[in-house]
Amino acid sequence: MGFLKNWLSSKKRTKQLNEIAAQQNLTATLEENRSFLATIFKGCSDVVFHDFTIFGQISAVLIYIEGLVDKEKLDQNVLTPLLNKTGEPFSINTVSGVIPVSNIKELNYIEEIIDEISNGHPILLLDHQKKGISLGLTQLEHRAIEEPPAESVIRGPREGFTELLTINTSLLRRRIKSPQLKVKNIVVGRYTRTKIGVYYIEGIAEKSLIKEVMRRLDKIYMDGILGSGYIEELIEDQSNSLFPQILSTERPDVVVSYLLEGHVTILCDGNPVALVVPITLFSFLQSSEDYAQKFMIGSLIRWLRYISVAIVLLLPSTYVALLTYHQEMIPTSLLLTIAKSREQIPFPALFEALLMEITFEALREAGVRLPQQLGTAISIVGALVIGQAATAAGLVSSPMVMVVAITGVASFLLPHYPIGITLRILRFPIMFLAGMLGLLGIILGIIAIVIHLCSLRSFGVPYLTPIVPMVKQDLKDVLYRSPIWARNKRPHSTSKQNPIRQSPGQKPEAENEEELHSD
Amino acid sequence: MNIRYLAFLFLLLNMTYLLTGCWDRVEVNNLAIITAAALDKKDDKTIELSIQIFVPETSGKEKQNVATMGNENTQSPTLVESAEGVNFADAMLKLQGKISRKIFWGQNEVFIFGEQLAKKGILNELNGILRAVQPRERANLFISKGQAKEILKLNPVIDRNSAESIHKLVHAHTGLEESIIDTLQMMNGESKAVALPWIEILTPQDGRSSNVRMPYIHGTAVLKTDKLLGKLNAEATKGVLMIKNQAASGTITVKPKPEKGYLSAEFVKDKIKLIPQITKNHLSMKLQVQTEAIVTQNSTHLDVMNSHDLAKIEKELAKGITLQIRKALDQGQKKWKADIFGLADTFYRKYPREWKKYKKNWDSLYPNLKIDIQTKFRILRPGMTTENPKI
Numbered sequence: 059m060g061f062l063k064n065w066l067s068s069k070k071r072t073k074q075l076n077e078i079a080a081q082q083n084l085t086a087t088l089e090e091n092r093s094f095l096a097t098i099f100k101g102c103s104d105v106v107f108h109d110f111t112i113f114g115q116i117s118a119v120l121i122y123i124e125g126l127v128d129k130e131k132l133d134q135n136v137l138t139p140l141l142n143k144t145g146e147p148f149s150i151n152t153v154s155g156v157i158p159v160s161n162i163k164e165l166n167y168i169e170e171i172i173d174e175i176s177n178g179h180p181i182l183l184l185d186h187q188k189k190g191i192s193l194g195l196t197q198l199e200h201r202a203i204e205e206p207p208a209e210s211v212i213r214g215p216r217e218g219f220t221e222l223l224t225i226n227t228s229l230l231r232r233r234i235k236s237p238q239l240k241v242k243n244i245v246v247g248r249y250t251r252t253k254i255g256v257y258y259i260e261g262i263a264e265k266s267l268i269k270e271v272m273r274r275l276d277k278i279y280m281d282g283i284l285g286s287g288y289i290e291e292l293i294e295d296q297s298n299s300l301f302p303q304i305l306s307t308e309r310p311d312v313v314v315s316y317l318l319e320g321h322v323t324i325l326c327d328g329n330p331v332a333l334v335v336p337i338t339l340f341s342f343l344q345s346s347e348d349y350a351q352k353f354m355i356g357s358l359i360r361w362l363r364y365i366s367v368a369i370v371l372l373l374p375s376t377y378v379a380l381l382t383y384h385q386e387m388i389p390t391s392l393l394l395t396i397a398k399s400r401e402q403i404p405f406p407a408l409f410e411a412l413l414m415e416i417t418f419e420a421l422r423e424a425g426v427r428l429p430q431q432l433g434t435a436i437s438i439v440g441a442l443v444i445g446q447a448a449t450a451a452g453l454v455s456s457p458m459v460m461v462v463a464i465t466g467v468a469s470f471l472l473p474h475y476p477i478g479i480t481l482r483i484l485r486f487p488i489m490f491l492a493g494m495l496g497l498l499g500i501i502l503g504i505i506a507i508v509i510h511l512c513s514l515r516s517f518g519v520p521y522l523t524p525i526v527p528m529v530k531q532d533l534k535d536v537l538y539r540s541p542i543w544a545r546n547k548r549p550h551s552t553s554k555q556n557p558i559r560q561s562p563g564q565k566p567e568a569e570n571e572e573e574l575h576s577d
Numbered sequence: 578m579n580i581r582y583l584a585f586l587f588l589l590l591n592m593t594y595l596l597t598g599c600w601d602r603v604e605v606n607n608l609a610i611i612t613a614a615a616l617d618k619k620d621d622k623t624i625e626l627s628i629q630i631f632v633p634e635t636s637g638k639e640k641q642n643v644a645t646m647g648n649e650n651t652q653s654p655t656l657v658e659s660a661e662g663v664n665f666a667d668a669m670l671k672l673q674g675k676i677s678r679k680i681f682w683g684q685n686e687v688f689i690f691g692e693q694l695a696k697k698g699i700l701n702e703l704n705g706i707l708r709a710v711q712p713r714e715r716a717n718l719f720i721s722k723g724q725a726k727e728i729l730k731l732n733p734v735i736d737r738n739s740a741e742s743i744h745k746l747v748h749a750h751t752g753l754e755e756s757i758i759d760t761l762q763m764m765n766g767e768s769k770a771v772a773l774p775w776i777e778i779l780t781p782q783d784g785r786s787s788n789v790r791m792p793y794i795h796g797t798a799v800l801k802t803d804k805l806l807g808k809l810n811a812e813a814t815k816g817v818l819m820i821k822n823q824a825a826s827g828t829i830t831v832k833p834k835p836e837k838g839y840l841s842a843e844f845v846k847d848k849i850k851l852i853p854q855i856t857k858n859h860l861s862m863k864l865q866v867q868t869e870a871i872v873t874q875n876s877t878h879l880d881v882m883n884s885h886d887l888a889k890i891e892k893e894l895a896k897g898i899t900l901q902i903r904k905a906l907d908q909g910q911k912k913w914k915a916d917i918f919g920l921a922d923t924f925y926r927k928y929p930r931e932w933k934k935y936k937k938n939w940d941s942l943y944p945n946l947k948i949d950i951q952t953k954f955r956i957l958r959p960g961m962t963t964e965n966p967k968i
Contacts, residue, residue, distance in 0.1 A: 381604070381605055382602045382603060382604060383601060383602065383603070385603070385605060385608060385610075385681060385683050385684070386681075386683025386684060386711070386713070388684075390612070390684045390686070390741075391737070391741075393605070393610065393684055394610065394631050394633070394737065396605060397605045397606075397608070397610060397631065397633040398633040400604075400605050400606055400633075401606065401633045403606065406602070406604050407604060407605075493602070494591075494602075496601070
């Protein structure tokens, strides 16, 4: 309770400064407003106060932050007309009338003005006016749209989100040209004032879901949001779970496919990763690539992934369990071969497996963080350590090298990094269980994981839908990848209210065959 | 609070097996993997248990030996060790005392009983094998000519060890395949007799490498209750295999009457139905044989593609099959008077009530049981050619 009190009071304390500013109206004297803002931006050397006289009659000040503003346009479109024109009767409307800038807003409160300046909008303040004018002449430096390296596809769009929210929004809007695509913006972070966009399609996404997402986002109150990872951790259902309950992706096409199924997407300024809610476990085992290939191929690849999940999770532990407890379960000739290769190995199978798996994980992590030039060096070292040298040194048997290698390959098959890392971590406790209790331990581990998965929910949707609870209609996207023409209904869990996706009977048929061949 | 509780529970759970020391973990490095076991009669009271252990160490060296010294002097990758005891369990314990590693029975699929011990009775030792945790009850059982231990000592060139050779032979279906559990079921069943594959040692004909001898399955041992009576030859074994529905493949060769040459056919499908009949206190048996085959050699003038000839061929072949089965039945009924085919069980299954009457007299009924064999033979394909090559 004490912590709650603290939290509440801290909220109050910081509110105070903002509240003062919010309540403060602009005054009619320019000098007063200017000095007030100057005190607020004291010590911010990048904030420019540019004083000048409009039409030769009235003094004004232009406030902006250097680097966030398109200076060229500011000079051409704002200063030039205001300085050159003379003799006209003065009013705030005539001022905004002569400025050829589309995005113009009139502001009344100091807080709004501070926000606008911080966001890179130049502010024009005039003498004798209780209103300020915000000019939408922002120019933010940004990265070009590139293919997201973590989610590359063979066949499909190569565009990925960037760090700018406006560009990301435009990427989505370009794909969904319907006014039904709604965007809600909120600002979080006491200092960072990060803009967060919540996207959904009205009429498909359920209202209760949108409400819940907004409620959770509204609850966030902290110094800063540095990325979607922060948001994910703050709004997910079970923060203590290893399993990701929110899908993160850098691909706009993936986001669009989820939006069309009634999911809600959260994008955060300054981060190219979108969050999709609600999500089920099986979404992590699907890739947008599945829908670029024929449905049979997509289905087969999906099953390959399911198998790889089992391999990543269970192969090393099964090997350890069989080798230390259930030697009778290994085919005779295989056991003899293994016995031969293990003869010189000084370690028990469990230790051997741990040694190799940890080495592999370390190498992999090192490879991810290192610059590319060093990456090749790591792979050479890795090949030596995991492969030849370890067996030659007599530390590890060659079947174990195979097991680790197969596990490694299988883990590369998982299309989403978060689920991959979860399974890779879970592999270790199961290995310990296998080393201590044999196959019984593995089964115990699986049971524990399944129980946990059954208890998980992502924004009200059970994590294992459509398997638990069983939703027959949605199995078409889990057991196999259904053909596009057969997906007549949207997923049950996210769009109950508007289930019809397309009209049935769209399977292509060669009806006009004769006509086609007639000439 | 909750987390602490869980952590405590986790610790407690861990203690249950860590503190009690009930950690059954055994590394493969500490196992003496048994590939085959043999039991022999030592003297009137004791038996000798021999095991063939896979030696992983030598296998690596062997490779080098082969490269440098040639084939002649290869070291055996297996080790045969034996111990005496009053019974299987006793001998097993003594054997463990001789071997540094933990004896591991889990992979053993071959149990061989020596001729002498089999004559004395094998049930007592089977009891011990069945009771022990590790040995597989699906392991195959064999009777060997002479000392069973000698079979283990063999070092066949083509296979890793003699156990593997025997195991492969079983799967080739040239002899019977009987597991421990099957054998016990036969012994405990109504027929009280069992047929087991008979192993002999084959000496290569070239004489060059007389030390390279191989085990092979040659005939069938006939056991009544659990005691060895005698042996069926390879020809009769074919019939036994057919009656027991174990003849996965086989070839039959006949000489059609007016012709000069022979005709051989290989079975593709071979099914036999035992139909017991009790009519007016009279027991009889009907054997329905259905065989489908491919012609593999034809040196007669009969044309397989001619339907008239074909009928004749099929008739001749059916006759051949009937004869083969009859031979086996005669051996079992007349010569050894042991119901190795499990005929009693078929009666019991079909007439459970009436059977009680005949059960006691089965020993006297069996040798004179009238068995009618009906064979249907069908040629499926003429082989790769339809006509006989002409000169």
